[in-house]
Amino acid sequence: MFEMMQRIRELSVQSLVYLAALLVSAIFIWILSDLVRGGIAHLSWEFLTESPRDAGRAGGIASILVSTILILLVALVTAIPLAWATAVLLAEFIPITSLFGKVVRFSLYVLAGVPSIVFGLFGNAFFSIYLGLGFSILSGGLTLACMLLPILTATAEAGLRAVPDNYRLSSAALGMTRTAALIHLIVPAAAPALVAGLLIGIGRALAETAALLFTSGYVDRMPGSLLDSGRALALHIFDLSMNVPGGDAPAFAAALILVSLLLCINILAMKLAYDLQRRKMMI
Amino acid sequence: MNTNRDAFTLGPLESGPACCVPQPIIQVKNLSLRYGDKIALDNVTLDVFKGCITALIGPSGCGKTSFLSAINRLTDLIPGCSINGRILINGQDIHAANNNVQALRRNIGMVFQKPTPFPLSVRRNLSLPLNEHGVIKKSEVAAIIEQVLQDVGLWGEVCDRLDTPALSLSGGQQQRLCIARALALNPEILLMDEPCSALDPIASGVVEDLINRLQGRYTIVIVTHNLAQARRIANYAAFFWVRERTGQLIEFGRCQHIFESPNHELTAAFVNGHRG
Ligand SMILES: Nc1ncnc2c1ncn2[C@@H]1O[C@H](COP(=O)(O)OP(=O)(O)OP(=O)(O)O)[C@@H](O)[C@H]1O
Numbered sequence A: 001m002f003e004m005m006q007r008i009r010e011l012s013v014q015s016l017v018y019l020a021a022l023l024v025s026a027i028f029i030w031i032l033s034d035l036v037r038g039g040i041a042h043l044s045w046e047f048l049t050e051s052p053r054d055a056g057r058a059g060g061i062a063s064i065l066v067s068t069i070l071i072l073l074v075a076l077v078t079a080i081p082l083a084w085a086t087a088v089l090l091a092e093f094i095p096i097t098s099l100f101g102k103v104v105r106f107s108l109y110v111l112a113g114v115p116s117i118v119f120g121l122f123g124n125a126f127f128s129i130y131l132g133l134g135f136s137i138l139s140g141g142l143t144l145a146c147m148l149l150p151i152l153t154a155t156a157e158a159g160l161r162a163v164p165d166n167y168r169l170s171s172a173a174l175g176m177t178r179t180a181a182l183i184h185l186i187v188p189a190a191a192p193a194l195v196a197g198l199l200i201g202i203g204r205a206l207a208e209t210a211a212l213l214f215t216s217g218y219v220d221r222m223p224g225s226l227l228d229s230g231r232a233l234a235l236h237i238f239d240l241s242m243n244v245p246g247g248d249a250p251a252f253a254a255a256l257i258l259v260s261l262l263l264c265i266n267i268l269a270m271k272l273a274y275d276l277q278r279r280k281m282m283i
Numbered sequence B: 001m002n003t004n005r006d007a008f009t010l011g012p013l014e015s016g017p018a019c020c021v022p023q024p025i026i027q028v029k030n031l032s033l034r035y036g037d038k039i040a041l042d043n044v045t046l047d048v049f050k051g052c053i054t055a056l057i058g059p060s061g062c063g064k065t066s067f068l069s070a071i072n073r074l075t076d077l078i079p080g081c082s083i084n085g086r087i088l089i090n091g092q093d094i095h096a097a098n099n100n101v102q103a104l105r106r107n108i109g110m111v112f113q114k115p116t117p118f119p120l121s122v123r124r125n126l127s128l129p130l131n132e133h134g135v136i137k138k139s140e141v142a143a144i145i146e147q148v149l150q151d152v153g154l155w156g157e158v159c160d161r162l163d164t165p166a167l168s169l170s171g172g173q174q175q176r177l178c179i180a181r182a183l184a185l186n187p188e189i190l191l192m193d194e195p196c197s198a199l200d201p202i203a204s205g206v207v208e209d210l211i212n213r214l215q216g217r218y219t220i221v222i223v224t225h226n227l228a229q230a231r232r233i234a235n236y237a238a239f240f241w242v243r244e245r246t247g248q249l250i251e252f253g254r255c256q257h258i259f260e261s262p263n264h265e266l267t268a269a270f271v272n273g274h275r276g
């Protein structure tokens, strides 16, 4: 009787976890197939190489892609050095109990909880108006950078802290400086965590609409410089599906491109991290 | 009695003049060490003699590891750890403002209880610290690598796989690699914190033989829980004890003296295995 009960419990737990996992992958496959079904017909080489015409109903998304990549690059180039330097300070140079560290961590924590529309308003007020950057890729990228700071810093700090302390102690005992240990041992060991955080950040940045609406704007022409307005891909999808009658097919196609872009970036970054670790470290 | 042992001690305490005048290389004066409010070591005064092996013995938690880390200022890295008193090395205060801590640590090798090779190749484990200390010429680095691997008896075992990960070596090989890594910087002093305790008896024997061969060339301070080992290899022994959760140095002297005719009854009880 008791054994029977145990068997049942065992089986039900097992089937539950399998079911949950199945459901999760089903959702993913469902979304993907929906995108493919809705967008594949509209997809073509021209879709990637032409700029949108007729509010996006015709033409392609070339200018949108260029703007998206530029916004992303501006955001990453600004956010990564700031975030990772802060993480190094928090994890390596000051004790976890330090007041300054606590203040920094708390501000990042609060920043992480701020809704993106608020970042958009801030970016508009500060970068676009106060700094006079207007509606531009630069404003949008810098606003995104502010949004990415908390996630990039937190993941990097956690990654650095996860590196075993004996690397620090034994390298110090050999008279190596902290910087040398950081460059040769600690950062390579933390590389996968850094890249994982970066990927989450890129995902957020590519998905962002609200923070960009008032900063990089929604001009769908090919940007001539970073000071031109440029429409991000996610914003384009939103616009097509909400404001443009008959824009569903290009919206689906654009969404398909967005998802493939994310996938490519993921695979690329993972490979990079793996190579870096293989070359620097022997694990 | 093991007759062989006399080869490693400075000889009988009473009879005849010493063969040489012991020359202190590390002078610890009134050292107190705290972690926050907790006093881990209280007022330790001790000289370590040049070219000799000094064993630190005592029960767990009496501050042996803390004592070692104070000597190469590894305690600087431990948050909340503070030190009172003076430590002189070759007459120089290690806390003096003009003292370069990297140079100090280069001169004092340290081997930890658990082998701590870097997750790099065998070769890189040895070349990285050398490079960081300005030894960059490839031929010079290669020569030092071969030399120290010979010294620790690892050359024959790893000479054809210098580019494999150090973590793929066995525990005993890893520990000898760590010793080699310390020796590569040509230190005067070696601090060893229970270097054999994570090893099987055979590997432990190999490392012990190695320590024996290093005697004379280096000044060695070794922590060990293996009293027989301390007795076999050390010239001097320091017995630490923990009283009211505070570590103290109870007795310091010639190894033979500590083990055979200690002054203090705590020492006698400990070395005879009654306590600790
Ligand atoms: N980083 C630290 N922070 C706070 N207390 C510590 C720290 N390291 C050691 N201690 C305390 O200091 C005392 C001495 O520790 P230490 O590691 O020096 O002892 P030990 O003699 O090496 O012991 P064992 O033989 O077990 O290695 C212990 O009571 C320990 O709890």
Ligand SMILES: [Mg+2]
Residues within 6 Å of the ligand: B064, B065, B066, B193
């Ligand atoms: Mg210890």
